[in-house]
Amino acid sequence: MKETKSTLLLLVPIVLLLLSLLLLFKWGLQLNQLQKAVQPLTLPKKDSITFVSALKDSLQKIYNITLSQLDNQLTNALVSTDSLATGIDTKLSDFYKLKNEISAILKKPASAVNLQLIEQKINSLQAMVNVLKSKNKDMEEENQRLNTMLATLREDTKPFQQNSNPSISIAQSVSSTAPLLGNFTLSNMHLSALMTDEEKEMETSLADLTDKFAGSFTLKNNSSYKQVEIAVVLIGPDGQVIKNSEWETGTFETKEGRKIYSYKTGFEYLKGEIKKVSFSLNIENPTRGNYTMQVYQNGTLIGRVQKILS
Amino acid sequence: MNVAGTSKYFALLFYVFSFCFTSLKGQNTFKLKFKNSSVYAGIEVGSKGVKMSILEIGKNAQKNGTFNSLKDTTVNTDFISFNDSSSAATLKGLMGLYRTATLIYKIPVEKIFTVISSGVKIQALKENKMEMVKALIDSFKMKIGDKDRKVEVVDVVQEARLSHLGIVPESRRYNTFLIDIGSGNTKGGYFPYGNTDDFKLFQLSWGTKSVANATEKRLEDDKSLTNYNKHLQRVLTGAENSEIIYRVNESGAYPMSDNIAFSGGIAWSVATMLAPEMIDNAVVPLTYNDVAKFYERILRNYSSLADTAITKSITSKDIDKKAVAKEVKRVNQVFDQRALLAGTGLLLKIMRQFEGIYEKKQFYMVKNGSVGWVSAYVDETVVKK
Numbered sequence A: 001m002k003e004t005k006s007t008l009l010l011l012v013p014i015v016l017l018l019l020s021l022l023l024l025f026k027w028g029l030q031l032n033q034l035q036k037a038v039q040p041l042t043l044p045k046k047d048s049i050t051f052v053s054a055l056k057d058s059l060q061k062i063y064n065i066t067l068s069q070l071d072n073q074l075t076n077a078l079v080s081t082d083s084l085a086t087g088i089d090t091k092l093s094d095f096y097k098l099k100n101e102i103s104a105i106l107k108k109p110a111s112a113v114n115l116q117l118i119e120q121k122i123n124s125l126q127a128m129v130n131v132l133k134s135k136n137k138d139m140e141e142e143n144q145r146l147n148t149m150l151a152t153l154r155e156d157t158k159p160f161q162q163n164s165n166p167s168i169s170i171a172q173s174v175s176s177t178a179p180l181l182g183n184f185t186l187s188n189m190h191l192s193a194l195m196t197d198e199e200k201e202m203e204t205s206l207a208d209l210t211d212k213f214a215g216s217f218t219l220k221n222n223s224s225y226k227q228v229e230i231a232v233v234l235i236g237p238d239g240q241v242i243k244n245s246e247w248e249t250g251t252f253e254t255k256e257g258r259k260i261y262s263y264k265t266g267f268e269y270l271k272g273e274i275k276k277v278s279f280s281l282n283i284e285n286p287t288r289g290n291y292t293m294q295v296y297q298n299g300t301l302i303g304r305v306q307k308i309l310s
Numbered sequence B: 001m002n003v004a005g006t007s008k009y010f011a012l013l014f015y016v017f018s019f020c021f022t023s024l025k026g027q028n029t030f031k032l033k034f035k036n037s038s039v040y041a042g043i044e045v046g047s048k049g050v051k052m053s054i055l056e057i058g059k060n061a062q063k064n065g066t067f068n069s070l071k072d073t074t075v076n077t078d079f080i081s082f083n084d085s086s087s088a089a090t091l092k093g094l095m096g097l098y099r100t101a102t103l104i105y106k107i108p109v110e111k112i113f114t115v116i117s118s119g120v121k122i123q124a125l126k127e128n129k130m131e132m133v134k135a136l137i138d139s140f141k142m143k144i145g146d147k148d149r150k151v152e153v154v155d156v157v158q159e160a161r162l163s164h165l166g167i168v169p170e171s172r173r174y175n176t177f178l179i180d181i182g183s184g185n186t187k188g189g190y191f192p193y194g195n196t197d198d199f200k201l202f203q204l205s206w207g208t209k210s211v212a213n214a215t216e217k218r219l220e221d222d223k224s225l226t227n228y229n230k231h232l233q234r235v236l237t238g239a240e241n242s243e244i245i246y247r248v249n250e251s252g253a254y255p256m257s258d259n260i261a262f263s264g265g266i267a268w269s270v271a272t273m274l275a276p277e278m279i280d281n282a283v284v285p286l287t288y289n290d291v292a293k294f295y296e297r298i299l300r301n302y303s304s305l306a307d308t309a310i311t312k313s314i315t316s317k318d319i320d321k322k323a324v325a326k327e328v329k330r331v332n333q334v335f336d337q338r339a340l341l342a343g344t345g346l347l348l349k350i351m352r353q354f355e356g357i358y359e360k361k362q363f364y365m366v367k368n369g370s371v372g373w374v375s376a377y378v379d380e381t382v383v384k385k
Helices: A002-041 A045-107 A115-164 B003-029 B084-104 B118-126 B130-144 B156-167 B170-175 B208-218 B225-251 B265-274 B288-300 B307-312 B321-334 B337-352 B369-383
Strands: A185-197 A200-204 A212-220 A225-235 A250-254 A257-261 A263-269 A275-282 A289-297 A300-309 B038-045 B049-057 B067-076 B112-116 B151-153 B176-181 B186-190 B200-204 B259-263 B283-286 B362-366
Touching: A185 A289, A185 A300, A212 A225, A212 A289, A225 A257, A225 A275, A263 A275, B038 B084, B038 B369, B049 B084, B049 B369, B067 B084, B067 B369, B084 B112, B084 B130, B112 B130, B112 B369, B118 B130, B118 B156, B130 B151, B156 B176, B156 B186, B156 B200, B156 B259, B156 B369, B170 B176, B176 B265, B176 B337, B200 B225, B208 B225, B208 B337, B225 B337, B259 B265, B259 B337, B259 B369, B265 B283, B265 B288, B265 B321, B265 B337, B265 B362, B288 B337, B307 B321
Parallel strands: B038 B112, B112 B151, B176 B259, B259 B362
Antiparallel strands: A185 A200, A185 A212, A212 A275, A225 A263, A225 A289, A250 A257, A289 A300, B038 B049, B049 B067, B176 B186, B186 B200, B283 B362
């Protein structure tokens, strides 16, 4: 019994030892596999330097290209700002410099003349003449291009000017023509016939009831003016100009000659300001027919609207 | 019926028909301009004659200054000679025009106003002849059989005040200085205190004719236009320095007025020739530069002021060119080149006093200023009753 017990005690440490050895072996195997897996991530020293260097070079290249492009743009801008004068001047001064050098060499005694140098200089002079010829051609082309551009701009402005003419909101009985070209943009052009009933003013379309006309419009411009003169001419069916009183009328100059105005106003105008002009004109014995309101700015017709009274 | 009776009968018949025809014609001659207007007549006994003006006055005449001169008739009588023949001629002229107004133009007597001008009063007082003025008035009343007829002898302030009230619309009454440039003198004024009772009178001893006469006296042997212009400038400079500057400053009108209105013959001439398009307008706004250029035009391009040249310059189709030509012809009949230069020169000297560097006044030329008083008279004697 005592013998069996001691054998068991001997066997347990042996098993434990074997188990430890087995574990150690497995751990060693796993460590080896782990090392093998990590190995491709680590660059060899020589390759890593090449990569950094290549990257740096490409950045430098991009930087240089960009810089060069900027330089070119700047040069182009500088050249185009004065290409028609400075460029030619420089080339011409080079041309004369070279010509003088050749003359100076030719003036030297024949023995001292270096024929090769003269030939070289004459070739350069010839090249310079070609450059000047080319510059001249460029100048002509540039001139042509600018003229074409100007013509295109003019063409382009026409529809813009036509489109920029505002839509005129008018009463039902008012018919209008598109406002004509002028310096100011004219919009919201209205002409109303008013009747007075118990001190209240009401719009009417009947001539017999009309006591006065009321007109209004809005002006806008993209420039400032120290003095703007706006004249309104209201013409009745008989062709006569309608006036408030004999003291509130006068004449003004237009391209078509001197005209009588029904209403005149003058003001200082600030760029972009929306200027509303309104006025009223009393009328005695109005007749049926077409009443035409014309708006002139410094003698130029800029708008026209009609009202029919029945 | 014998031959004499028959001829008398036909003569009477002819007279009746003629009278009826002229009456109808008279009534229909007037082309009225305003709605709800009335026709009035003003008869004025002036220094040189009797003048009748027939006016259409609108309901808002005082508000808008709207009156329309329909007819002007003058009978030359030279009343200020104050002798029997001139008095008789003046009475005859006064009677004739009154009858024309009542019988031919059918204007009711209450719409006919009769006055004796300030020029007559001044001269009568100077020569102690007021009894002759009174005799004229009494004879007139007796002849027309209306002892209550009012024939007022107006003084210079009253005349200038009435002209201002009649010509200048209510809206501009208290900021307008009215100056009437006559042939022998210049008078006018303004209302300084915002009421129509206080009137500040302005007077100058120079008029269109007196300037022209003073220039002519200086000419001696050289009667050329160049010499006339040179001496005219000297006369005008003298008038400006000795009187015009002082009178304008003394009037105090500069700071009180925005508008300076001129009436009288020269204002009518300048307005007619410079703005022919405004033939129907009694008032024409002009600038100092417009008048200065006009002076140069009279001097250097007088032919451009002929009626044909002026009508040719009108571009508008709606202007009555015949009426323009007629009026321009009238101007050229009243003022020749030298008289036009003298009048325009005087006008410029007065305008210059109001032509500030910073503050610009608005100048107006009133064409029918001489009849403005009738409109004011109507307002003061009829409307306010």
